Amino acid sequence: MTVRHVIADRRTTAGGPSAGLPAAAGMSLKPAYYREVLGLDDRDLWVEVHPENYMVEGGPRLAWLEAIRAERPLSFHGVGASLGGDEPLDQDHLAWLTALVDRFQPDSISEHATWSACNGHYLADLLPLPRTDEALAILCRHVEQFQEAIGRTILLENPSVYLPLAGDIPEPEFLAEAAKRTGCGLLLDVNNVYVSAHNVGYDPKRYLDAFDLDRVGEIHIAGHDADPNHGDALLIDTHAAPVRMGVWELLDYVLERAGPKPVLVERDAELPAFGTMLAECRAADRRIALNRDRADARDAQGAARLARA
Amino acid sequence: MPALKVYQEGMRAVVIGGDPVQLADHGADPADTWRAAVYRNTYAAGCAEALGSSFPAVSALVGRDYFRALAQAYVGEHPPSRRSLVGYGAAMADFLRSFPPVAELAYLPAVAALDRAWLEAHVAADAEPMTAEHAAALESAGGLDSVAVDLHPSVQRIALNWTVYPLWKALRAGETPGEEALQLSRAEDAVLVWRPGQEVRHRRLSGAEAAFLGETDGGGTLGEGADAAARADPDADIAPLFAQLLHDGVLVQPPQAA
Numbered sequence: 288m289t290v291r292h293v294i295a296d297r298r299t300t301a302g303g304p305s306a307g308l309p310a311a312a313g314m315s316l317k318p319a320y321y322r323e324v325l326g327l328d329d330r331d332l333w334v335e336v337h338p339e340n341y342m343v344e345g346g347p348r349l350a351w352l353e354a355i356r357a358e359r360p361l362s363f364h365g366v367g368a369s370l371g372g373d374e375p376l377d378q379d380h381l382a383w384l385t386a387l388v389d390r391f392q393p394d395s396i397s398e399h400a401t402w403s404a405c406n407g408h409y410l411a412d413l414l415p416l417p418r419t420d421e422a423l424a425i426l427c428r429h430v431e432q433f434q435e436a437i438g439r440t441i442l443l444e445n446p447s448v449y450l451p452l453a454g455d456i457p458e459p460e461f462l463a464e465a466a467k468r469t470g471c472g473l474l475l476d477v478n479n480v481y482v483s484a485h486n487v488g489y490d491p492k493r494y495l496d497a498f499d500l501d502r503v504g505e506i507h508i509a510g511h512d513a514d515p516n517h518g519d520a521l522l523i524d525t526h527a528a529p530v531r532m533g534v535w536e537l538l539d540y541v542l543e544r545a546g547p548k549p550v551l552v553e554r555d556a557e558l559p560a561f562g563t564m565l566a567e568c569r570a571a572d573r574r575i576a577l578n579r580d581r582a583d584a585r586d587a588q589g590a591a592r593l594a595r596a
Numbered sequence: 597m598p599a600l601k602v603y604q605e606g607m608r609a610v611v612i613g614g615d616p617v618q619l620a621d622h623g624a625d626p627a628d629t630w631r632a633a634v635y636r637n638t639y640a641a642g643c644a645e646a647l648g649s650s651f652p653a654v655s656a657l658v659g660r661d662y663f664r665a666l667a668q669a670y671v672g673e674h675p676p677s678r679r680s681l682v683g684y685g686a687a688m689a690d691f692l693r694s695f696p697p698v699a700e701l702a703y704l705p706a707v708a709a710l711d712r713a714w715l716e717a718h719v720a721a722d723a724e725p726m727t728a729e730h731a732a733a734l735e736s737a738g739g740l741d742s743v744a745v746d747l748h749p750s751v752q753r754i755a756l757n758w759t760v761y762p763l764w765k766a767l768r769a770g771e772t773p774g775e776e777a778l779q780l781s782r783a784e785d786a787v788l789v790w791r792p793g794q795e796v797r798h799r800r801l802s803g804a805e806a807a808f809l810g811e812t813d814g815g816g817t818l819g820e821g822a823d824a825a826a827r828a829d830p831d832a833d834i835a836p837l838f839a840q841l842l843h844d845g846v847l848v849q850p851p852q853a854a
Binding site for chain 1: 601604607611612619625628630631632635638642643675677678679680681682683719720721722723791794795
């Protein structure tokens with residue numbers, strides 16, 4: 288079997304838009320939560336980490352992740368690849384990531400439709416792309432190279448936007464086209480949609496109506512905050528607060544249309560007590576279940592109609 | 597519209613502190629460019645936070661706000677290049693040594709060196725330390741003197757020129773430093789920081805121990821290490837010194853004897 292065959296096999300078993308995460312709530316796994324997550328009696332809860340935080344030789348972080356991974360599904364959510372950057376992918380980063388993927392065999396791997404580095408300088412942020420044909424072509428080339436290097440397909444996440452840039456292609460179309468060209472799936476961050484719609488001035492539901500929900504393998508929800516200087520004029524995707532009501536409502540809107548999906552409650556700062564975090568995950572679970580029941584009921588009605596016909 | 601590369605170079609300039617007006621070339625409404633401050637703040641805060649978590653004792657000594665300003669200056673001089681901020685800040689001790697605003701806190705680089713050593717030990721490769729049983733087996737198989745051992749991959753030997761170790765130790769433990777720990781003076785000191793299992797440990801290193809570890813780290817045998825220790829301190833008792841290092845899990849068995 289050639290290397291290409293091996294990669295193709297791994298893709299079909301472990302990657303793809305419907306990646307291996309359960310259609311249940313997931314939690315951002317932070318070191319402060321290791322102790323409570325290990326051995327937790329919650330069968331469906333899955334966890335997500337930024338692999339960049341595990342790009343180390345050894346030590347307790349990796350040991351904790353290994354122990355927790357043995358118990359539950361794991362998602363790698365990368366922040367350092369700079370897939371939209373107009374310079375070659377960072378080989379050192381790819382080598383670290385590939386080693387982590389081989390070791391932990393995550394059920395899903397995701398990255399962002401953004402860029403983070405320029406002239407070898409890592410800017411430690413997910414910076415927006417102008418949605419032009421040129422940027423789309425560069426993004427697609429890098430997604431393909433990235434998938435090839437790690438031997439897996441990925442999910443590509445929509446950005447949070449603070450500053451409107453010129454670009455002819457509407458964002459849902461831009462992302463759908465990237466997915467179509469590269470075979471990757473999409474990660475729909477509902478909080479990013481909420482924040483961007485507010486900041487840039489579009490209707491989040493129309494955005495979601497245009498989004499290719501069939502390709503969505505994971506959903507993110509998170510908290511945001513008003514800008515400390517400009518107030519509500521600018522919402523910041525801080526991941527430092529509970530999920531806001533408007534975001535829960537958009538999540539329902541998506542789940543009603545897309546059916547049950549894995550939903551991550553994303554939190555990176557101002558971490559609450561573990562119990563609070565878990566309660567928020569369970570709230571997400573209830574919404575997934577509610578929409579599953581609705582979808583089942585619709586299916587049952589449809590089947591009954593067919594049987595009568 | 598300018599090429600993607602031109603936009604990214606413009607945005608990079610904005611992120612590191614440049615004028616956002618140049619983004620107008622890329623379709624950003626000039627009235628909107630104040631929004632680009634979000635990207636600048638995210639970059640600055642992200643780097644400062646990474647440095648703060650890597651240098652908690654330095655941060656505690658100068659205070660959070662001051663540390664943030666100090667971090668900004670560090671980021672300007674040593675911007676991150678690796679795509680992970682874990683381990684960012686390798687040049688901190690040297691930076692502090694030549695950063696005029698902290699010139700009066702001449703002991704600060706020594707504190708930074710200890711913080712850095714803690715982090716290096718924390719993320720170093722895992723390895724099974726050599727035990728007293730291993731050593732006994734080697735001894736009965738033909739003697740220890742000719743055996744070359746390796747230092748555990750987490751071992752950091754820090755030579756200090758200030759008596760900051762008790763202060764640093766208190767700060768790392770989250771304790772209020774006592775009177776004695778606050779009496780800082782210039783003096784040679786050496787500290788061992790390592791991680792035999794999953795927990796980072798640290799202690800003072802005697803001159804004989806430092807010489808012993810320096811020799812074995814350079815590929816020397818245990819016999820040569822013992823000679824070096826004796827040269828450094830003619831009164832040192834080598835057998836208990838070696839037993840203590842074994843007990844602490846500082847050494848690993850050479851590959852050929854494993």
